[in-house]
Amino acid sequence: MQRRFFPALMITLVLGTHTGVSIAADPAPVPDDGSVLPFPPPPSASIAGQTLQESTMIRRAAPNHLPADAPNILIILLDDVGFGLADTYGGPIHTPTLSRIANAGISYNAFHTTAICSPTRAALLTGRNHQRVGSGTIAERAVDWDGYTGEIPRTSATLAKVLGDYGYATAAFGKWHNTPATQTTAMGPFTLWPTGEGIGFDYFYGFLAGETSQWEPRLVENFNPIEPPHDARYHLSEDLAGQTITWLRKHRAFAPDKPFFVYWAPGAGHGPHHIFKEWADKYQGQFDHGWDQLRERTFAQQQALGWIPAATQLTPRAESMPAWESIPESERPFQRRLMEVFAGFVEHVDTQAGKVIDELERLGVRDNTIVFYVFGDNGSSAEGQQGSISELLAQNQIPNTMAQQRAALDQLGGLDALGGPKVDNIYHAGWAWAGDTPFQHTKLIASHFGGTRNPLAVSWPARIQPDRTPRPQFHHVNDIAPTIYDILHIQPPRVVDGFAQDPIDGTSMAYTFADAKAPGRKLTQYFDNNGSRGLYQDGWYACTFGPLTPWLTVSPGLATWDANQDPWELYNLKTDFSQAANLAAQEPQRLEAMKTLFLEQAQENQVFPIGAGIWLRLHPEDRIKTPYTRWQFDSTTTRMPEFTAPGLGRESNHVSIDASLGPDASGVLYALGGASGGLALYLDRGVLVYEYNMMIIERYTVRSQEKLPAGPHRIEVDTTIAKPGAPAEVVLSVDGQEVARTTVKRTVPAAFTASETLDVGTDLGSPVSLDYFDRRPFTFDGTIDSVKVVLK
Incomplete structure (x- = not known):
């Protein structure tokens, strides 16, 4: 989008070879009628003479550009x-x-x-x-x-x-x-x-x-x-x-x-x-009939x-x-x-x-x-x-069954858990x-x-x-x-x-x-979202459903959709409040004229390309993301939004932690996501634990056989994921020696959550693991010197 600047407000400095700096002609004064904001400051009402005795101070009145009875909003x-x-x-x-x-x-x-x-x-x-x-x-x-x-x-x-x-x-x-x-x-x-x-x-x-x-x-x-x-x-x-x-x-x-x-x-x-x-x-009972x-x-x-x-x-x-x-x-x-x-x-x-x-x-x-x-x-x-008990299952297009969801819900307390902090229903x-x-x-x-x-x-x-x-x-x-x-x-x-x-x-x-x-004054309004679109014009409405069916996990034909082939409908809203009677066959000329007007509105309002909102569904690799491939964190790194954090749960990566532990060390080393999905590495009374919470319906947890002794250690987590959604091989090492490994049978392809974060040394917000739910935010009781992350 082209950004347009107001030239009357620009000041030009001209460097002269002999005369030093000169200022171009004074810019046009800023009008005081609200056409240009902010308003110019009010002029001084005071008179400045050479001395105080020759001067008069009058405090300028505060400007008021609103009606006397301007309402609160x-x-x-x-x-x-x-x-x-x-x-x-x-x-x-x-x-x-x-x-x-x-x-x-x-x-x-x-x-x-x-x-x-x-x-x-x-x-x-x-x-x-x-x-x-x-x-x-x-x-x-x-x-x-x-x-x-x-x-x-x-x-x-x-x-x-x-x-x-x-x-x-x-x-x-x-x-x-x-x-x-x-x-x-x-x-x-x-x-x-x-x-x-x-x-x-x-x-x-x-x-x-x-x-x-x-x-x-x-x-x-x-x-x-x-x-x-x-x-x-x-x-x-x-x-x-x-x-x-x-x-x-x-x-x-x-x-x-x-x-x-x-x-x-x-x-x-x-x-x-x-x-x-x-x-x-x-x-209770008010929706029993469906x-x-x-x-x-x-x-x-x-x-x-x-x-x-x-x-x-x-x-x-x-x-x-x-x-x-x-x-x-x-x-x-x-x-x-x-x-x-x-x-x-x-x-x-x-x-x-x-x-x-x-x-x-x-x-x-x-x-x-x-x-x-x-x-x-x-x-x-x-x-x-x-x-769903985990809302982003659908957003990630992760296949699941009601049996899987109900089994997971039963582990959380059954139907009474719905609406509570352990689910994202x-x-x-x-x-x-x-x-x-x-x-x-x-x-x-x-x-x-x-x-x-x-x-x-x-x-x-x-x-x-x-x-x-x-x-x-x-x-x-x-x-x-x-x-x-x-x-x-x-x-x-x-x-x-x-x-x-x-x-x-x-x-x-x-x-x-x-x-x-009163007769309506809004005569034209276009609508567009993910290629679903329509046009209102003076009581008539032309529209087409578009490529995306939001209540289906996979919309049929999405990858081959051609906006030019969409079938359009036509409604007379003056007699048809609910869009119940499609008049496209009876009014083909009106429909064609409205389709043309939609394209004019679309071009004027930057709608093209039609369906741009579904681009990332077809090309997830183009998602908005951080440009980095390596990071260095420490315990000051908290509240890093998942969209800007390393893709620890969806991409191959290597994490290396330098930390000093006390006896029976406990607490989160790092966590990404929340109760509805995420992963965490933590210590529990000296035992190293890794959990991959696959959107509540599956949990993969592995623990070291031995407690980690007090003192400095290098803890590493190596994760290999062939492609988005594929299984993950996760290997945990301490001081160069493997201590545990697990296979995560499927991984999240896009994001665990919409607003949860990556936290080092704690798990702020909704906790990833039920194991420390009652101890959240389960802050690490040792010292974390550095957490290095590299995408492989």
């Missing part, structure tokens, strides 16, 4: 929850806070996201289309085409940057997922971290990756790593609510004259689905509430999606419990959002705070496929499909509204009258930023920090605040 964004889940709008999960916002304001039933995490967040925060801002796929799957770099460009300033320049105090809490995975270490670069200069928040507390353990999250405060307490009552969603309340109170104490902008994106209900047992137990009947029940309730038009049709299940009746009776308790856990997880996080709303009321600022509650950054997620894709009622399909599918349509509730007591009549205007997540600019009378700046700005793609929704029947 709170954006709540939940994760991986679909259109048909919240009981606010007819779903099965109790969402009291969403209902509270909806009852105090207005709701939109034709609001859309991008079908996937990072792109939705980038579009929300910038007001631009996701590929225009380099976010055509998630940060971990970034590739080097301009629309897919995973880097929000400086040419598209965020809400935080613009509002901050106008005088807002800004803070973000929870999931970020918009920093390139290789830029998340303690060495940065920090430009694209939430509080980095490229993004602009004043404060951040949360996690940078796409997901994390809710029990032992990999947290960051601004640029600093934070370790949560090892407390059985700790939960990330509760922590995020508490941290937000603390920040709001500090804001009141230190900057009460400033309005605030808070972005609260907790990460629930993205996998892993972690929640206290009592919250899951609230839903996802097909749940979908029918939800559809009837949606119609009864008037949330969807009376003429809406319930769309059928895809042929490749299993019916509930196909699930063996012996497996159904497992599948039911997975959904009960998910439901409790979502109700719990909605309840935590309510604590933030309570604090706004306690502080007396609720009346002039506009709340955007976006119920989901995409549709419900089918990435759990058959249901996620539910069956059938539940996700039911969660997207009445639409077809799920998250990752941009062609159909099961992947992209999410409820939105907006409340602003000072300005918006409560009205439960759904707003039917077609809108998109890129419309939130221009809506905020509109109500603040901010013209989107032409230049920010010297970078000429990309156009805003969104359309303000403010015209709908007082009029549920």
Whole structure:
């Protein structure tokens, strides 16, 4: 992507041969109308004479570029929850806070996201289309085409940057997922971290990756790593609510004259689905009849509430999606419990959002705070496929059976272990499909509204009258930023920090605040994710499913897919709310015209090549990764994200450790990953132990026969893996003598986890091995001088 600088702000120094340094003509003054940010400093009101007696000091007034009644702004964004889940709008999960916002304001039933995490967040925060801002796929799957770099460009300033320049105090809490995975270490670069200069928040507390353990999250405060307490009552969603309340109170104490902008994106209900047992137990028995009947029940309730038009049709299940009746009776308790856990997880996080709303009321600022509650950054997620106790099994395309999973689960405590810290469970894709009622399909599918349509509730007591009549205007997540600019009378700046700005793609929704029947103003919007794509144009929608079927471990034909051969569908949304009646055969000319318009939109917004998001599925060797092949670590090396760490579990490597041991030495020498998958080398009362945790379903452990005596030792681990996913031969040596070996029958081809790390001398976060689970982080009690790693 070409970066454009504003020439009027450039200063040229000219070196003269005789006259020294001269400065070119004065640059044009920076305008004070907001077209160029940051604003120029106000001129001094003081008069400087030659002496103090001849001078007058008048303190310049602080500039104010906002309306006198500028509202506070709170954006709540939940994760991986679909259109048909919240009981606010007819779903099965109790969402009291969403209902509270909806009852105090207005709701939109034709609001859309991008079908996937990072792109939705980038579009929300910038007001631009996701590929225009380099976010055509998630940060971990970034590739080097301009629309897919995973880097929000400086040419598209965020809400935080613009509002901050106008005088807002800004803070973000929870999931970020918009920093390139290789830029998340303690060495940065920090430009694209939430509080980095490229993004602009004043404060951040949360996690940078796409997901994390809710029990032992990999947290960051601004640029600093934070370790949560090892407390059985700790939960990330509760922590995020508490941290937000603390920040709001500090804001009141230190900057009460400033309005605030808070972005609260907790990460629930993205996998892993972690929640206290009592919250899951609230839903015991409520899903016993399976996802097909749940979908029918939800559809009837949606119609009864008037949330969807009376003429809406319930769309059928895809042929490749299993019916509930196909699930063996012996497996159904497992599948039911997975959904009960998910439901409790979502109700719990909605309840935590309510604590933030309570604090706004306690502080007396609720009346002039506009709340955007976006119920989901995409549709419900089918990435759990058959249901799983280790979420990334599916992401790694690792074949497994329900028998393997149930056997592993039985070792952890049976069904009661689901939702707890020893598993990374996620539910069956059938539940996700039911969660997207009445639409077809799920998250990752941009062609159909099961992947992209999410409820939105907006409340602003000072300005918006409560009205439960759904707003039917077609809108998109890129419309939130221009809506905020509109109500603040901010013209989107032409230049920010010297970078000429990309156009805003969104359309303000403010015209709908007082009029549920106002004609829609958003006439065109394209959709694309992993080659699944569509185009909205003035009430019509053309789309094609694309190459990827997220609920299947292997999508048929993916390797030979040709975008030019995709069959397209056509829907008249004015009469067909749920995309139930394909009119492609009846309206071929309209369809062809819309396909042409899609290509024009795609070219303008850097969508090409279509399907770039699946490149790494076909070419995993091109994954975003560290350029290094050798490293030297010591006990100061902790919290190294797996995406930047050596591939100890997937590539041939040699590790050499120089350490000094005491008698009966214990503790972790190094660990990569967490409870859902990883590997660890540790000492337990002098015995050297190596464990390869193959995504919970298999564990390979080997121990030295003898204890290692006290004193200095060189400990080596040699691992040979022929190709990704192949077996590993692991040999342990001490002082040049082999002490143990094992064969890992299959290895992880991509990554153990999304956010766990490599740690030396300890195992921070979720522990790899159950052997030291109750002793975590199981810090080594000797001294580690060096850990050298070489990829072979």
